[in-house]
Amino acid sequence: MTSPWGGDRPFTAVVTGAGSGIGLALAAQLRERGAELVLADVDRAAVLGAAERLGATAVVADVADPEAVEQLAEQASGARFVCLNAGIVGPSVGAPWEVPAAEWDRVFAVNVAGVVNGLRAFVPRLLGAAEPAHVLVTASLAGMTVFPGGGAYGPSKHAVAAVVAHAAMALEGTPVGIGMICPALVATGMSPVGADPADVAREALRAVDDGVFAVVPPEWRAAVVDQLATVAAGGRPTPPAPAG
Structure with missing residues (x-):
């Protein structure tokens, strides 16, 4: 696919979760x-500050709200590059049964529905433009x-990966990638340690x-494949570890 920023023509980009971390670095x-x-973020102060520094338009929006994302797409109707980046971890990090129901709902609403809302709002517009x-x-x-x-x-991000793979198949043969x-781990508001967001x-x-469709850290690729192969063969999963 031709990059949307190919040539000298200016382009509009939308970034959700742009107030900090990976989103701010992408912006x-x-x-x-x-x-x-x-730039969109649920944190008003953060997104206004980011927009001021980068000379951008700021939109305060919760990606879990379909109407808010639809309004974002209307405001950025000429966008040709969309980063659906917003996400949260949630305060509970234990076993599935240790996570309160409301937390399951909120994490999935932001991480999964936020991506689906973004696809629903932006992809028809991108396809309609018939441009890279x-x-x-x-x-x-x-x-x-x-x-x-x-x-x-983790379960929410597995769902995200499945949604993106499904979307890639549906977009095959179109100018939209x-x-x-x-x-x-990335050193953001979600983690005090990790890779530099930049x-x-x-x-x-x-x-x-x-x-490239998916970017997976090289040191983790074998662990991803090995765990999936173990489960596919009927074995019980074990915690993954990076190579080296």
């Missing part, structure tokens, strides 16, 4: 590529392999340039 690097930015465009979804390594604990977060990044964003945009 900054898209600005360097010449994008006119529309791309959707980049922030998934997680926790959506590619299963770790012990993690509460509702889709892909996902599946980082391990490095994650840089690799994500490079993957779009190169036509």
